[in-house]
Structures are given as C-alpha cells and as structure tokens.
Amino acid sequence: MKPEKGAVAVVGPGAIGGLLADSLRRAGRRVILVTRDARAAGALRRGGFAITGPSGRTRSFPRWEAAAPRLKKGRPLDCVLLCVKAPALPETLRRLRAAAPKRAPSPGQRRFPPVEETVPAGPPVVCLLNGVGHDRPLRAAFGGRAVLGSCYIASTRTGPRALRHWGGNRILLARTPRNAPAAEAAADILRSAGWDVRLYADEARLLWTKLVYNAAINPLGALLRKTNGEVASHPAMRQLLRAVSREAIAVARAEGHAPAVPGLEGRILRDCLLVPDQRSSMAQDLAAGRPTEADAILKPLILSGRRTGTPTPLLTPLYRMIKKLEEELR
Ligand code: KPL
Numbered sequence: 224m225k226p227e228k229g230a231v232a233v234v235g236p237g238a239i240g241g242l243l244a245d246s247l248r249r250a251g252r253r254v255i256l257v258t259r260d261a262r263a264a265g266a267l268r269r270g271g272f273a274i275t276g277p278s279g280r281t282r283s284f285p286r287w288e289a290a291a292p293r294l295k296k297g298r299p300l301d302c303v304l305l306c307v308k309a310p311a312l313p314e315t316l317r318r319l320r321a322a323a324p325k326r327a328p329s330p331g332q333r334r335f336p337p338v339e340e341t342v343p344a345g346p347p348v349v350c351l352l353n354g355v356g357h358d359r360p361l362r363a364a365f366g367g368r369a370v371l372g373s374c375y376i377a378s379t380r381t382g383p384r385a386l387r388h389w390g391g392n393r394i395l396l397a398r399t400p401r402n403a404p405a406a407e408a409a410a411d412i413l414r415s416a417g418w419d420v421r422l423y424a425d426e427a428r429l430l431w432t433k434l435v436y437n438a439a440i441n442p443l444g445a446l447l448r449k450t451n452g453e454v455a456s457h458p459a460m461r462q463l464l465r466a467v468s469r470e471a472i473a474v475a476r477a478e479g480h481a482p483a484v485p486g487l488e489g490r491i492l493r494d495c496l497l498v499p500d501q502r503s504s505m506a507q508d509l510a511a512g513r514p515t516e517a518d519a520i521l522k523p524l525i526l527s528g529r530r531t532g533t534p535t536p537l538l539t540p541l542y543r544m545i546k547k548l549e550e551e552l553r
Contacts, residue, residue, distance in 0.1 A: 228252055229301035229346075231412065232290075234315060235259075236267065238378040238504065239351060240306030241386045245274050245284060246416035255300075256289040259311070264291035272384040302412050305350040305361075308508070309519035312357055316364050319348075347405035349396065349413075353437050353504065354519025355430050370406045371426055372396040373433035377451070377498040379507060389498040393419045395433075397426035423483070431480035432487070437520045439468040439491050441505035442541040445515065446548070448506065452499020455492050464492065467537050474524045474538070477531035505545070512552045517545040 230253040233244040240256075248254045258264045271285035307315045348365045350357065351374045361369040377389040394413055398406035410420045423429045443454050443464055454460045468488040475482055484490055495501075508515045521542035528535035 229299055230255055232257055232300050232303045234303060234305050234319065235307035235311070236272075236287075237306060237308075238380045238386060238507070239374060239376060240304065241272055241380075242274065242376065242378050242388050243304055243306065243413070243416070243418075244287075245282070245386075246418065247412070248284065250416040252301075252412075252416070254288065256287050258289055258291040261291050264289035266384065270384055272386060274386045274388060275381070276388050277390045300346045302346050302409050303348045305348060305352070307352070308504070308513075309352055309354045309357065309516045310514040312352065312360065316360055319364070347402075347409040349409045351394070352519070353433065353441075353516050355427075355434055355523050356519055358426070358430070367401045368405045370396050370398075370402055370409050371430065373429055375433075375436075375494070377501040379502055389501045391494075391498065392417070393421070395421050395423050395429050397429050398422040398424060399426055425483070428480045428483050431475045431478065432483045434520060434524065435468065435471040435475050435482055435487060436491055436494075437503075437505075437516070438471040438524055438538060439464055439488075440495060441503040441515075442517070442521060442545055443467065444503040445506040445509045446541070446544055448510070450499060450506075451495035451501045451503060455495035456499070461492065463537070464495070467541070468492075470535060470537050471524055474528045474531070474533045474535065477533040478527045509545070509548060509552065514553075515545055515549055517542055517549070521545070 228251060231247050232255045233240045234257040236244050236256040236258065244254045244256055256267055258267065267287045267289040271283060271287050273281050273283040275281040305315065345368060347370050348368050349370045349372060350361055351372050358371055361371065373395050375393040376391040379387045379389065381387045396406050396410055406422055410422055413420045440451055443460065444451055447454065447460060449460065454464055465488055468491050472482055472487055505515045505517070521538055524538050525535050525542055528538070
C-alpha cells in the first residue's frame with residue numbers, strides 16, 4: 224500500500240514560499256503556512272492569496288491552514304520549506320527550534336540519519352535562501368536534515384495577498400554525504416509538485432553561483448528602481464550589469480567557487496530579458512521598506528575580495544548605497 228502523503232510546512236509564505244505552497248497544495252499535499260505573526264496567519268486562513276501564473280491566469284486559494292508564530296509540537300510533517308529572507312533567519316530558527324516537529328519514520332519509509340543530540344529526528348528542512356553564511360546556523364539547528372539550495376524562480380509579491388509568477392521553475396538542492404536521504408526525500412516532494420529539481424554535490428559552489436547571480440541583478444534593480452528586463456535592455460544599465468557580473472564572478476573564482484554555470488555573465492543577461500517585468504527580491508524589499516539581503520549577498524563578496532586581493536570597485540559602492548537607503552527607509 225502506498226504511504227499517505229504527509230503535510231509540508233512552508234515557513235515564510237512570501238513570493239517564493241507562497242508559490243511553492245500553492246504548487247504542493249495543488250499536488251494534493253496538506254500545506255501548513257507558518258507566518259511571522261498571528262495577524263498574518265489569520266488573514267491567510269480567512270482570505271488566502273491569489274497567484275497569477277506565467278500565462279497570465281489567476282488562481283485563488285482561500286482557506287489556508289496557517290499556524291503562527293510556530294508549528295505545533297509533534298505535528299507530523301514530511302518536509303519543512305524555509306522560505307524566509309536572510310535577515311529573518313536567526314529569529315525563525317529560534318522559533319522552529321522551540322517547536323521542532325517530529326515525524327517517526329513508518330516501516331518501509333526512508334530513514335533520516337542520526338543528528339546531534341540536541342536536534343530531534345524529523346523531516347528534511349529545505350532552505351532556499353539567497354546569499355551565503357546560513358549553512359552553519361542551519362546545520363547547527365537541523366544537522367543532517369538541513370538541505371541547502373537555490374531557486375531560479377522569478378516571482379513577485381504584487382499585493383499583501385497576491386503573487387505573480389513570471390517564470391522559471393528550477394530548484395537546485397545540495398546533496399552531501401551527511402544529508403543525502405533528506406535531500407532526496409525533499410527533491411521527490413518538490414518534483415511531485417512540478418518543480419525541476421536537480422541535486423548537486425558541491426554545496427558551496429551551488430550557493431556561490433546564485434550569490435553571483437543575485438549580486439549582479441538585485442542591487443542594480445533596487446537602486447535604479449527598474450525591473451530586471453529594464454536593467455538588461457538599457458545600454459548603460461546593461462553595461463553595468465555585465466561589469467558587476469564579471470566582478471562577482473572574479474571574486475567567486477578567487478574564493479575557489481567558480482560558477483557552476485558556464486558563461487554566467489551572458490546567462491544573467493538572458494535570464495533578465497526572459498522575465499522582463501520581474502523586480503528582484505532586493506528591489507521589492509527596498510521598495511517596501513523591509514531590510515534587504517545585502518549583508519548576505521554583497522558583503523560576503525566584498526569580504527572575500529579583500530581576503531583574496533580581488534578588487535570590488537562596483538560591489539562595494541553598491542553595498543554602501545543599498546545600506547544607506549535601507550537606513551533612510553526604515
Ligand atoms: O533570485 C532572484 C531574486 O530576485 O532574488 C532572481 C532569480 C534574480 C529574480 O529576480
């Protein structure tokens with residue numbers, strides 16, 4: 224007999240989390256949305272949210288099961304998707320640790336590897352955060368259940384309860400000797416909801432490739448208040464996009480994490496043109512007065528540049544300008 228599909232918790236149902244939640248629900252999963260506060264949870268329970276897909280068709284999903292600010296102890300889960308932004312991670316980890324969900328493996332089901340004493344056994348915890356530097360806290364919190372990854376999905380929050388998915392459906396997950404069963408289980412769950420999931424052995428390279436991608440696209444769109452397509456189409460902005468890409472690629476190479484994608488500079492440009500109306504997550508955050516991911520995306524590249532003697536004449540001022548605006552808009 225086929226085991227019944229268990230529930231998936233989506234922590235941070237924003238532009239990416241909401242999209243993943245919607246796809247899992249349509250694939251027949253019970254999905255629990257975990258929001259920052261009780262008010263947001265209440266709004267989702269009552270009103271749900273609407274998603275406009277790449278074809279322009281809008282679907283509405285009212286009546287979500289939302290549990291804020293934490294998951295109930297002992298609720299059986301097949302997977303936890305951590306979709307919060309980098310600045311919210313420390314607080315989110317504290318909340319999750321306080322109510323770590325458990326799932327006892329049933330006979331015939333994949334077993335999860337032993338984890339640190341302080342960490343209860345449980346479902347894979349997939350983290351699709353932009354930037355680097357979150358690997359340690361995640362492994363400290365979840366041990367071999369932590370699955371780090373990157374997604375190449377263009378999605379925008381167009382209103383408090385509305386999302387727009389412009390395109391892209393690739394998710395890369397790192398499968399290491401320590402987390403292999405969790406990574407494989409998570410990949411199966413996401414694939415069953417229609418995502419193009421690839422497992423990749425070199426976690427650092429996977430994260431640094433997305434780091435370069437975000438460092439090139441996000442700050443420019445945020446500072447210029449332009450969509451990714453506008454940045455890539457305007458001759459002067461495109462020149463800058465290319466130059467920032469080259470700078471970030473040089474830093475990643477010097478750090479020993481050469482991009483996993485050949486010709487990344489051209490790929491960045493093409494991807495921006497493929498989803499011309501998408502605003503980067505940093506542009507969305509800055510416009511909404513939220514803290515951006517500059518410390519997780521730009522700062523590590525600047526520090527690495529200093530360490531390896533790789534100049535960062537563009538990344539450094541971009542970082543400073545974003546931080547200045549962040550401060551002013553707070
Ligand atoms: O990851 C993104 C982001 O906005 O953070 C991309 C894929 C670059 C889309 O803009």
